Amino acid sequence: MYQNRPAMAIGTLAILTIIFIALIMLAFWAWPKYNVYKQELNGQAALKEAEWSKQILIEEAKAREQAALMQAKARVTLAEAEGKAKIARAKAEGLADIERAKAAAEANRIIGESLKNNEEYLRYIWIKGLQDGKGERIYIPTEAGLPILEAGQARK
Numbered sequence: 001m002y003q004n005r006p007a008m009a010i011g012t013l014a015i016l017t018i019i020f021i022a023l024i025m026l027a028f029w030a031w032p033k034y035n036v037y038k039q040e041l042n043g044q045a046a047l048k049e050a051e052w053s054k055q056i057l058i059e060e061a062k063a064r065e066q067a068a069l070m071q072a073k074a075r076v077t078l079a080e081a082e083g084k085a086k087i088a089r090a091k092a093e094g095l096a097d098i099e100r101a102k103a104a105a106e107a108n109r110i111i112g113e114s115l116k117n118n119e120e121y122l123r124y125i126w127i128k129g130l131q132d133g134k135g136e137r138i139y140i141p142t143e144a145g146l147p148i149l150e151a152g153q154a155r156k
Contacts, residue, residue: 115122
């Protein structure tokens with residue numbers, strides 16, 4: 001048994017050398033395949049990431065579009081409300097103008113009726129206006145279209 005020991009050691013060394021060489025050959029064969037597999041997985045991961053990025057961009061664009069539509073609708077609604085308010089204000093102002101005109105017409109009618117057949121009062125108001133004048137001059141046109149200039153001196 002002890003005689004075969006060197007042969008056994010050489011055999012074991014040969015077997016270990018063959019296994020080591022086989023492992024190196026296996027590594028040389030498997031390494032490129034592993035690199036291809038690894039690149040394929042990296043490519044799939046990059047593709048998935050690109051798809052998700054694309055989906056995110058699409059969703060963001062949809063959200064911006066919806067926000068823009070909502071803002072546009074809000075502006076239209078606001079413009080409609082402002083238009084209705086302007087119409088209501090115009091109607092109210094028109095009604096107020098009509099009421100003021102009615103009141104002025106009624107006042108004029110009352111004054112006109114009170115001055116009918118009341119020449120003495122009208123003459124009194126005219127004379128009072130002449131007396132209250134502050135150095136004003138009255139120019140009366142004549143037939144030739146020329147006014148009578150300073151028919152009398154104004155009171156100072």
